[in-house]
Amino acid sequence: MLPINVKRAIIHVLDKESSEPMLNEFELDIDGDVRYFLEKHITKALGDDEARKAVFKDGRNIIKEVCQKIFTDNDYFIEGSQEIARQLFKAMKTNSSISSTDLVICIYEEEDEENIAILKMDYTVSFIHEVEFVDNKFKISIKKQDISLPGVNQRIQKCAFIRAAQGTGDYDLIILDNQISKKNQDEPVAQFFLETFLGADLVLDSKTCTRIFKKETENWIRSKAKEGETSLEIVREFVNDAIRNEDEIDLDSFSSKVFSDKTDLKEDYISTMREKGLTSDRFEVDKEWVEKKLGKIRLKTESDIEVVIDYEQYNDREKFEIVKNPDGTRNIIIKNIISIMEK
Numbered sequence: 001m002l003p004i005n006v007k008r009a010i011i012h013v014l015d016k017e018s019s020e021p022m023l024n025e026f027e028l029d030i031d032g033d034v035r036y037f038l039e040k041h042i043t044k045a046l047g048d049d050e051a052r053k054a055v056f057k058d059g060r061n062i063i064k065e066v067c068q069k070i071f072t073d074n075d076y077f078i079e080g081s082q083e084i085a086r087q088l089f090k091a092m093k094t095n096s097s098i099s100s101t102d103l104v105i106c107i108y109e110e111e112d113e114e115n116i117a118i119l120k121m122d123y124t125v126s127f128i129h130e131v132e133f134v135d136n137k138f139k140i141s142i143k144k145q146d147i148s149l150p151g152v153n154q155r156i157q158k159c160a161f162i163r164a165a166q167g168t169g170d171y172d173l174i175i176l177d178n179q180i181s182k183k184n185q186d187e188p189v190a191q192f193f194l195e196t197f198l199g200a201d202l203v204l205d206s207k208t209c210t211r212i213f214k215k216e217t218e219n220w221i222r223s224k225a226k227e228g229e230t231s232l233e234i235v236r237e238f239v240n241d242a243i244r245n246e247d248e249i250d251l252d253s254f255s256s257k258v259f260s261d262k263t264d265l266k267e268d269y270i271s272t273m274r275e276k277g278l279t280s281d282r283f284e285v286d287k288e289w290v291e292k293k294l295g296k297i298r299l300k301t302e303s304d305i306e307v308v309i310d311y312e313q314y315n316d317r318e319k320f321e322i323v324k325n326p327d328g329t330r331n332i333i334i335k336n337i338i339s340i341m342e343k
Contacts, residue, residue, distance in 0.1 A: 004039045004046075006030060007114075008077055009106040011121075012085040014092060016100045021089040023082045038106055040152040042117050045159050045176045049211060049293070052180075053171035053203040054160075054194070061199045062087055064166070067116050070107070071164045081105040084118060091197040098192060099123070102149060113164060120158040120193070123147045158193045171203050209283035210290065213249065214239060216276040220269060229265075233322075234258075240297070240311070243290050250282045299332070307332060 009030060013022035028034055045051065056064045063084060070080040085103050092098045104119040126148035132139040150156055161174040177193050180202075194200055202208075217239050221232045238258045242249055251273060259266040297314045299307040313319050321333045 003110075004042050005109040006035055006038045006042070007107045007109060009034070009038055009104060010078060010081045012081065012103045012105075014085060014089045014101050014103055016092060016098070021085050021103075023085055025078065027078065037152055038104065038117075038119075039108070041119060041150070041156055041159075042106070042108060042161070044152075045119075045156050046161060046174065048155070048176050050178055050180075051174050051176045052208060053173075053205055054175045054198070054200040055172045055203060056166070057199050057201055063162075063198055064172070067162045068166070070116060071114060077107065088118075088120070088197050091192050094192060094196060115164065116162040118160045118162070119156055121149050122157055124150055124154065126151075160193075160198055170205065173198070173200060175200065175202070204277070204280055204283075205286075206284040207286040207289050209278060209280055210243060210286040211293075212276055212278045213251075213273070213283070214243060214294075216273060216278065217269075219276075220272050224265075232265075235269075240294065243285050244294070244311070246285060248282055248284050251278065252281065301332075 007030075009028040010024050010026075011028060012024050015022065030038075066080045066083050069076050084105055088103055092101075099122060101123065102121040104117075104121055106117040106119070108115055108117055123146065126145045127142050128145055130141050130143040132141070155178070156176065157178050159176050163169075163172060166172045175194060175198065180191075180194065194202070217235060221235055224232050235258055238254070242254060251270060255266045255270055259269065294311060297307075297309050297311055299309075309320060319335055321335065323331045323333060325331060
């Protein structure tokens with residue numbers, strides 16, 4: 001990912017217990033620490049595997065209009081950010097379970113293109129030391145902070161990145177919303193950021209299809225194993241082989257090949273993929289994502305033994321093999337070892 005350069009930023013306080021948001025009238029000073037904090041969060045969020053491309057829905061959209069004006073009117077940044085904060089505060093008020101937050105809005109540059117970052121900074125708990133002087137002695141205690149901002153190594157749960165060049169590609173914005181991919185994705189609280197606030201629809205591109213195909217197949221295998229199915233590990237191998245060697249995957253053809261005459265399993269698998277968002281009958285494999293994410297195979301047994309191995313070595317039967325025993329258990333065999341080092 002190319003470097004991010006934050007040019008302007010502002011923070012607003014959205015307290016659910018208040019009737020109105022607390023709107024800042026001044027921009028943040030982008031000094032070394034603040035710049036590092038913001039650029040680190042933006043870079044981390046954009047590189048998150050759950051980040052999705054999206055497009056604004058047709059019709060009037062306040063967030064879209066405000067962002068377009070911010071891009072074209074240099075004096076509108078503070079006022080525009082306040083309007084974005086009002087819209088998010090209004091969306092937050094639609095559900096009592098949505099927590100208070102700080103909202104950070106930035107203009108940043110990537111590849112010489114301006115973008116707007118909308119960062120919903122949900123509060124985290126942290127602890128600091130507190131020093132008092134009691135009876136001519138130092139008393140040092142630990143104090144809890146309930147409204148700390150997420151640290152640079154923590155994950156922001158909801159944020160959006162709006163492009164200046166809208167309408168010139170297959171997406172208008174990138175959104176990271178970890179509630180969308182959870183089990184309660186159809187509930188209003190999971191949709192308020194994407195639907196109520198941003199007024200956008202997610203784009204089902206090749207990266208998303210490839211990721212869903214790989215991730216949700218693995219989840220399906222694990223779920224079936226808990227139900228007593230002991231012969232589905234082969235499905236994992238079919239998936240890894242398909243996304244590495246095929247340019248395009250037809251879900252029905254793939255399922256027929258994998259499950260053969262096991263109609264119930266095939267129908268259950270396809271239905272699960274559809275429920276998890278893989279609604280395209282065919283999709284192009286994102287080879288860049290495959291190389292980035294699947295350079296290594298990571299295996300974990302029920303007894304918490306982990307094996308991390310290069311994909312090529314995983315498929316080399318002279319070096320590595322998983323052998324099924326008659327009783328249904330498996331042996332992992334590492335072959336032709338010359339030396340072993342402890343790391």
